[in-house]
Amino acid sequence: MRKLSLLSGLFLVVEISLAQGFHIINAVPDEGMVNVPLSTIISFTFNAPLDTTCHFGDEDGWISPISVLGPEPADSAEVIEWWVNPDLTTISIQVEHLAERDFFWLVVGAYSDEGVPLTEPCCLHYSTASTMGPWTVSGTIDAGELDPTHTLIGLDTVPLFSDEGDGSMTAGTFVPDNSGDYTIPYVSNGCWWPIAAYDLDGDGEIDPEAGDLLGFWDPNQDNLPDSIIVEDGNLTGIDITLLDFIFDEVTAQELLPEAWVLAEEWAADQELHMIGSGGEINLDGTAAAWGYLFWSPAGEFFTNIMLTTFFSQVDTTTDIGFPSDMIPLPVDFINSDEAMSIAGEQGGTQFEEEYMLEERWLHGGNFSWVYPESPDDIAWVAGYSGYDPDNGNEVELHIAMDIVTGEIIQIHWDDVREPLDEILPAHCELLTNYPNPF
Numbered sequence: 463m464r465k466l467s468l469l470s471g472l473f474l475v476v477e478i479s480l481a482q483g484f485h486i487i488n489a490v491p492d493e494g495m496v497n498v499p500l501s502t503i504i505s506f507t508f509n510a511p512l513d514t515t516c517h518f519g520d521e522d523g524w525i526s527p528i529s530v531l532g533p534e535p536a537d538s539a540e541v542i543e544w545w546v547n548p549d550l551t552t553i554s555i556q557v558e559h560l561a562e563r564d565f566f567w568l569v570v571g572a573y574s575d576e577g578v579p580l581t582e583p584c585c586l587h588y589s590t591a592s593t594m595g596p597w598t599v600s601g602t603i604d605a606g607e608l609d610p611t612h613t614l615i616g617l618d619t620v621p622l623f624s625d626e627g628d629g630s631m632t633a634g635t636f637v638p639d640n641s642g643d644y645t646i647p648y649v650s651n652g653c654w655w656p657i658a659a660y661d662l663d664g665d666g667e668i669d670p671e672a673g674d675l676l677g678f679w680d681p682n683q684d685n686l687p688d689s690i691i692v693e694d695g696n697l698t699g700i701d702i703t704l705l706d707f708i709f710d711e712v713t714a715q716e717l718l719p720e721a722w723v724l725a726e727e728w729a730a731d732q733e734l735h736m737i738g739s740g741g742e743i744n745l746d747g748t749a750a751a752w753g754y755l756f757w758s759p760a761g762e763f764f765t766n767i768m769l770t771t772f773f774s775q776v777d778t779t780t781d782i783g784f785p786s787d788m789i790p791l792p793v794d795f796i797n798s799d800e801a802m803s804i805a806g807e808q809g810g811t812q813f814e815e816e817y818m819l820e821e822r823w824l825h826g827g828n829f830s831w832v833y834p835e836s837p838d839d840i841a842w843v844a845g846y847s848g849y850d851p852d853n854g855n856e857v858e859l860h861i862a863m864d865i866v867t868g869e870i871i872q873i874h875w876d877d878v879r880e881p882l883d884e885i886l887p888a889h890c891e892l893l894t895n896y897p898n899p900f
Contacts, residue, residue, distance in 0.1 A: 483581030484510055484574045489567075494648060495588045498565075504533070504555045506569055506584065511550035513573040518666065528553055529571030529666040532586075535619070535630030538563045550575065562591045564650060566631055568614060571666015579664055582612050583636045587648045595633065595650030597692050601700035603642040603658055605675070610642040610660070613704065614668070617646060617654035621687035621775075622678045629655075655679070655689050658702045675704040685773050710771040711748040714739075714798040714826070717769045721754040724776055725765045729758035732765060733790035736827035739798070740768055743824045745806065747799030755827075757786055789828040789840055795865040796842070798824055804868045805844035805861045809875075813859045817848035820856075826865050836872070840865045
């Protein structure tokens with residue numbers, strides 16, 4: 463009877479705790495703690511056991527039973543290992559930090575062993591310095607007809623969708639209630655880019671392609687992210703509207719007129735030197751983003767433009783790693799849909815039938831440094847990478863065609879550049895994704 467009553471009490475506690483939601487009840491170190499040792503253990507304790515079979519993460523980060531942004535800044539800390547205690551309620555993470563840095567973690571997803579998702583996010587700020595950022599940034603999140611509760615807000619070092627790198631979050635928080643009001647603590651002086659994210663499907667991951675919402679500070683409403691300057695004081699009124707970032711997928715020619723307009727705002731003598739799909743290209747030649755690289759002979763600088771149907775980014779630089787004497791693209795080049803159709807007929811379809819496709823891309827330009835035997839050719843190059851299902855080897859295929867006529871210039875499979883019917887590959891290896899201008 464005594465044993466039965468103890469077990470019944472245990473079940474009662476678990477039932478009550480999960481009725482109140484699956485959430486984090488304690489984090490170590492304490493929020494806002496300073497002088498944290500460079501080698502320390504970060505831990506998060508939940509009110510019920512974790513489902514340790516549920517893993518978040520990818521090959522570029524560490525994989526664990528929790529979905530987490532952290533430690534940030536990523537270039538100032540390294541996760542050594544993680545483990546879960548025997549009763550599965552606490553996950554501990556061994557981290558090596560750099561000195562004199564503020565750090566930020568944001569736990570956004572986890573599941574209990576009964577399949578209950580994390581009820582609310584958890585933010586953790588601490589520092590290896592003797593003081594932390596003393597300021598706050600506050601505002602309101604507009605989620606339209608949705609309840610903005612638990613919307614995530616962070617201050618990044620680069621704008622959303624930046625081509626300057628992944629950036630790092632320096633501080634953050636989440637909206638505590640349906641008012642939409644938020645306050646980010648522990649903010650240091652500097653230039654920051656406010657970003658918001660709303661996990662619409664509640665799976666613990668932010669995925670715009672799955673319908674999750676994103677937002678950025680845009681006081682002039684030009685659909686481009688704006689930065690804030692924190693300088694010896696708190697900032698208020700940093701209001702953000704959440705948006706649906708599912709982009710229309712279009713061909714290269716459809717966004718080209720807009721690219722020309724943006725390029726000529728920087729120089730009247732622009733020449734279009736390269737085009738590339740800004741990510742995966744579809745079999746029909748459409749992509750969610752396209753990159754256009756222009757060159758100004760008079761100004762001697764490149765203008766690199768990334769376009770989607772929703773936003774644009776422009777970067778001008780004199781040092782982009784490509785030769786300035788490339789032959790400009792002709793105005794009558796075939797569109798990306800026709801290029802991908804030709805690529806499919808010349809081996810792309812065969813590749814996808816025989817191998818497990820990992821990535822597909824399309825770039826156009828005068829790639830004389832890649833194909834020195836044909837330095838005057840201006841080509842569309844369709845690329846495919848994947849795996850051989852029989853042995854797991856990585857395989858790549860590049861198909862180069864004349865950008866105006868579509869005539870095949872070269873087909874490159876492994877180390878062979880020959881017509882497809884002459885290729886008898888003896889082995890497969892992963893080569894660099896060239897030409898890859900973006």
